[in-house]
Amino acid sequence: MQGSLKDIFDSYVKGGRVFKNKETLSIRFAPDNIPHRDRQLKQIGLIIAPVLRNEKPSNIFVYGKTGTGKTLVVSNVINTLLKSADGSDSRLRIIYVNCKMKKTTDTEYRLLAHLLSYFGETVPYTGLPTNELYSKFYKYLDSRNQNVIIVLDEVDSLIRKIGDDILYNLTRVNQELDNSQLTIIGISNNISFIETLDPRVRSSLSEEEIIFPPYNASELRDILTERTGQAFSPGAVPTGVVAKCAALAAQEHGDARKALDLLRVAGEIAERNGSPVVEEKHVDMAEKKLDTDKIMETIHSQPKQSQAVLKAILSLYGDGEKNIQTGDVYDSYSRICRSNGITPLTQRRVSDLISELDMFGVINARVTSKGRYGRTRVININHPETLIRKMGDFLVGEFG
DNA sequence: GTTAGTTCAGTTGAAAGCAATATTATCGGCTAC
DNA sequence: AGCCGATAATATTGCTTTCAACTGAACTAACGA
Numbered sequence: 001m002q003g004s005l006k007d008i009f010d011s012y013v014k015g016g017r018v019f020k021n022k023e024t025l026s027i028r029f030a031p032d033n034i035p036h037r038d039r040q041l042k043q044i045g046l047i048i049a050p051v052l053r054n055e056k057p058s059n060i061f062v063y064g065k066t067g068t069g070k071t072l073v074v075s076n077v078i079n080t081l082l083k084s085a086d087g088s089d090s091r092l093r094i095i096y097v098n099c100k101m102k103k104t105t106d107t108e109y110r111l112l113a114h115l116l117s118y119f120g121e122t123v124p125y126t127g128l129p130t131n132e133l134y135s136k137f138y139k140y141l142d143s144r145n146q147n148v149i150i151v152l153d154e155v156d157s158l159i160r161k162i163g164d165d166i167l168y169n170l171t172r173v174n175q176e177l178d179n180s181q182l183t184i185i186g187i188s189n190n191i192s193f194i195e196t197l198d199p200r201v202r203s204s205l206s207e208e209e210i211i212f213p214p215y216n217a218s219e220l221r222d223i224l225t226e227r228t229g230q231a232f233s234p235g236a237v238p239t240g241v242v243a244k245c246a247a248l249a250a251q252e253h254g255d256a257r258k259a260l261d262l263l264r265v266a267g268e269i270a271e272r273n274g275s276p277v278v279e280e281k282h283v284d285m286a287e288k289k290l291d292t293d294k295i296m297e298t299i300h301s302q303p304k305q306s307q308a309v310l311k312a313i314l315s316l317y318g319d320g321e322k323n324i325q326t327g328d329v330y331d332s333y334s335r336i337c338r339s340n341g342i343t344p345l346t347q348r349r350v351s352d353l354i355s356e357l358d359m360f361g362v363i364n365a366r367v368t369s370k371g372r373y374g375r376t377r378v379i380n381i382n383h384p385e386t387l388i389r390k391m392g393d394f395l396v397g398e399f400g
Numbered sequence: 401g402t403t404a405g406t407t408c409a410g411t412t413g414a415a416a417g418c419a420a421t422a423t424t425a426t427c428g429g430c431t432a433c
Numbered sequence: 434a435g436c437c438g439a440t441a442a443t444a445t446t447g448c449t450t451t452c453a454a455c456t457g458a459a460c461t462a463a464c465g466a
Binding site: 347372376 | 408410
């Protein structure tokens with residue numbers, strides 16, 4: 001009792017110091033304990049354990065939606081494995097590649113170059129035929145007796161870009177090697193992704209499949225509770241707030257990442273407002289802020305043309321137009337292009353851009369048949385006024 | 401009142417054009433023998 | 434001779450445009466009761 005009273009005084013003295021260690025809420029932070037993932041952890045561990053005896057484990061294919069702890073669990077297993085292997089003489093090599101990182105791995109060549117660089121082999125940035133890299137890679141693997149595990153995080157985006165040839169080649173590497181062994185762990189967000197693969201690749205890559213189901217609200221609550229202990233000052237986060245974050249994130253396919261973001265941003269807001277305690281209204285504000293940030297970010301990263309289309313839509317919306325149609329947008333858009341010295345695209349393309357903006361959730365568009373008066377997309381914007389104004393301000397900056 | 405056709409205003413899919421990059425092939429110069 | 438880097442030649446992308454078939458309900462006209 002006295003301890004907690006002291007805590008309250010302490011935090012009061014520090015002037016609404018909500019966080020103790022904010023780092024622990026970041027995505028990059030790897031906690032030692034991963035609640036509700038014991039089963040997966042054990043499964044992967046069991047499958048992969050044979051490497052310690054220099055035997056080849058099965059290839060593993062891991063899938064589950066974003067924020068279900070796939071990467072976390074896999075990297076946890078890997079680290080523990082490396083620690084256990086430290087003493088023994090098994091020649092264990094683990095390579096982790098995040099295929100989403102555009103720069104390093106957007107072609108077969110780049111990926112191989114990346115893998116080779118793990119072996120200390122530098123290859124020219126460009127200029128060598130891809131086959132050369134393969135044989136180099138094989139040679140390197142085979143040059144010494146070793147057990148190599150390659151973790152391909154977000155393989156689905158890799159395959160979408162460069163096809164499944166590379167997986168085919170990698171999975172059959174073992175037949176070519178005499179001394180070494182290669183195991184592949186593929187991690188994917190997309191569950192249906194495995195079905196798009198070549199059957200041969202599919203069977204060898206997914207010798208073992210591990211599924212990460214979404215967290216439900218109470219599991220999320222456990223995760224958050226665990227992290228709040230590390231991240232926040234004692235007593236700064238009431239259980240109601242944790243529950244609220246968990247519930248909000250559970251609505252969105254149980255994304256733990258989102259739950260943590262909510263909590264972190266809510267904490268930041270509380271701190272900024274000088275409140276020593278995170279309140280539920282801060283969570284609401286945090287959710288709005290996250291939404292806004294996400295949309296503003298997508299807008300920022302849109303190409304000029306797409307921004308111009310959005311500008312056209314917004315200016316129609318600003319004129320009080322309800323039920324904006326593609327034709328109107330196109331007129332307004334070509335006006336904007338003319339006054340800004342941009343060459344306008346065809347209506348065909350603009351139509352696609354509109355549906356893209358819809359997919360991103362920036363606007364809301366759906367095709368409606370207006371009977372005798374044709375068929376078109378009806379566009380509206382379902383955002384709070386503040387966000388719309390923010391969008392408008394940004395686009396005025398771009399297009400005057 | 402029902403039914404069968406029309407019609408509009410784009411939507412959607414496929415194919416092809418085009419410019420920017422990436423990958424391969426080729427060549428001349430340089431080094432080591 | 435063999436290797437290296439530079440450059441030319443070729444292939445691959447990513448974004449657009451062109452062409453053309455398709456859509457679905459409001460509107461119309463004809464139908465039958």
